[in-house]
Amino acid sequence: MSEAPLRAVKPSTPDGNQASPQQPDIGFEYNKIFASLPGETKTPTGYRVSRGGVSLRRPVSKTEDTWVRFAFAPLVMTATFEDPDGEQFVELSWTDRSKGKKPRVVSRIVSRETAKRGRELVRRLGGAGLPAVEGDSRLLERWLAEFEAANYDKIPSEPLAHWLGWQPDGSFVASPEDGVKVDVVYDELREVAKAHGRSGTLRGWQDAVKGLEPFPVPRVAVAASLAASLLNPLRINSFTLDISSRSTKGKTTALQCALSAWANPSEQSDAMSNWRTTLYAIEKRLNLVRGIVTIFDETMAVTDESLIDEVLYQLPMNHGKARSGGAFGSMLPWETILLSSGERPALSFTTSQGAAARILGTTLPPFGNNGGPAAVKAREGVLENFGHAGPEFVAHLRDLLDKPGGRDRLRERHRQLADRFRGDNDMTGRRAPMVAVLALAELMACESKLLPYKPLPEEQWHRLFAAHSPTDNRPEMAMDVVREYIAGHAWELWGGLSTEDRQPTRGWLGAVKRSGDQTKVAILPERLRGILTDAGYSLDAVVGGWIDSEYLELKKTQRPQHLIATRFDGRVAKCFIFTPNAFPDDQEAA
Known part of the structure; x- marks a missing residue:
């Protein structure tokens, strides 16, 4: 039996075009472009990758093959993920020259289901510059499957988070910089998640907030920011801390000091939200966090006063409104302490007579009448140093929870504080667990030397929130x-x-x-x-x-x-x- 003749292959140039048979088939060094892939990454048999794209070998006759290009830039799978619910996702990466001569790497995470459907993949990532067209969708989905099969032991596999804060496995993701990939559910929250980063040093932040010691209101705001991470282990529902007073009294600065424990507190930062928005947008914003504070500044900016009423009512339920159909998210979950400010108290917007029991509010000027210089110094300090205190507090908290009986001791400590804040009427009794979680957060942060001052005395907490207030x-x-x-x-x-x-x-x-x-x-x-x-x-x-x-x-x-x-x-x-x-x-x- 005679041996089958070898096929002649028309190789392509580095740009993906056909070349003369004399040009050799050059291998592709994936690790020099895609940092997460090792140097041993292989190209599947029958495929060719060059700077001009990805091509498939196809026979044109019994003795001759050709290269058919279906991706117009290097396109590979650079990571696989599994989220807390067990759903699998993949990261696709490619090079893009649209910003200039030097190519940049673009990466996007999609569900594994989407990666197996070429047409859907092109529709989903076409706007991000995916270098493929719908007509080649079958070749595209096949290439990704073959590439993963050839490199299953080389493509890194990582956990995936869809939100910031507590994860189902007990871990805590404070920032996309923590080493865990964060792929938010809603694209408009990408920049908000990125704003939860770090700048400066913890020491610089401590120096900045040290000047808050004489001012109870901004100190309470900082305590609330840290206390958001206590809601989960203490099984306390989300609630609102409202700071209202006349203009130029430091309300926004107090919120910035609080936010700086986790994120960039600049007024231009995506983490600083305001009330000029919609209910669904607020629900999506809240859905980003499980144990991290959320900021909404300036109640007077709201266009529909009933919006504040709805948010204050819905927030303690820890989920959004139920909605039918797939166009909008239904019952979006969250876990947060909402910090709000404005010239009018948030309670003045609500029609719910029970709202006062779900909100802690103060009308004291955050920096008093002569605290302007202290406010300026604190603001300048936290704008330079942010994103350190929150993760540091959580690290201390997790150490406590990991000890035998740690969770029970934490809850008992909170219960004892709540009993001391119950006051002599039903309203203060219902507020007591919320006041206690703020006081407990400040106590823990002071004990661990995270906060550079002594904790507020209990009498101060009573005057602020636990005593009957006519504003109720x-x-x-x-x-x-x-x-x-x-x-x-x-x-x-x-x-x-x-x-x-x-x-x-x-x-x-x-x-x-x-x-x-x-x-x-x-x-x-x-x-x-x-x-x-x-x-x-x-x-x-x-x-x-x-x-x-x-x-x-x-x-x-x-x-x-x-x-x-x-x-x-x-x-x-x-x-x-x-x-x-x-x-x-x-x-x-x-």
Whole structure:
């Protein structure tokens, strides 16, 4: 039996084009371009890789083969991953010359399922510059499978994280710089994740925050930043710390000091968010973290006040809203302490009467009236030194948890603190576990010498959060605003102090209605809403409290019950009618 004749192969040039048969087939040194691949990386039989792309050997006759190029730059698999749920992913890398003459390496992570479907792969990565076209999708998916099979023992395999913070295996990923690959679920969070990096030194950060010692509010913010990592081991739900005060009092600086424990705190940093956004965008932002603080600055920037109400309600549930269909993420999970700031308290935006039990809020100026120089020094310091304190705190925490009985001792310590912060009413009792986790975080950080000052005394925590605060009763505070306004504008009430029937320039505020020995005050809705808005309150947020306090007359045969048709000055208009209960005898408005 005669031997089969050898086939002649038309080799390609380094650019992937056919060359004369005299040119030798040159091997490709993967490790010089793709750092994660070793020098022993092999090209599968029947393929050829050059700087011009990847080609497949194909017969054109019984005695002759040719090279068919299907990738227009070196394209290989540089890593494989498995996420906490056991799903597998691969990293594809290629060279790209679109930015200049010197090629750069572009890498993207896709699911293994996507890598096995060439058309889907081209659609997914085409915008990132994948050097292939849809017409060659079958050749592309085959090449990736062959390359992995030929180098299964050389392609590095690594764990993969989709979020920052606590992972299901008990590890903690504080930054994409930690050595664990972080592939976020939503592309718009890529830069946010990158902002959780490091700059400067831990010592530099400690020097910067040392100046916070005389100022309780920024210290509480820093404690909250570290306390976010305690939520998981203590089994505490996410909650909000709200810092509200007049402008130029250092609210943003306090948040920057807090964020600097984990990330770049610059106002231009992607880690510094504000309230000018949507609910779904906020849910995706929260979904990035499990045990790391989240910042939302300037409540006054919000375009829809109900957004803050929804976030404050949803946050302690540790997941987002349920949504049908695949266009939007449903019940996105998170675990965080949300730090919010603004000139108005966050509670003034919410219609939920139980919201005060889910929020820790303070209206003290963060740096007082004369703390400007200290605020500037702290801000400049944390802008240069960030990303060290949070991971250092977690390292100390994990050492404690790894010791026999460590988790139980941590929970017992938290329980004892919570008992001391419960106060004498239901509201402070519900807040106590949140106050305790902040105090515990500061205690632990001071004990480990991470924070360069002594912990706040318990009396200070009591004054800030554990004592009853009149700001908890927003409906009553809003009612005080209405009383004061009526006392100063009684002449704008038809049938009141005015001796003239002529309508005021701004129109009637409402009317005084007398029935027997009772006097009631009817206020037009648009005027009432304006009065409260000017004072920083939401009418919708306090109506329920007014009804509970029997400040409003109700007509149960209609909806809504509290808007009642009232006749005055020859016309009928729906009004809020305040009963005598709303105006105690010692009030000027009475």
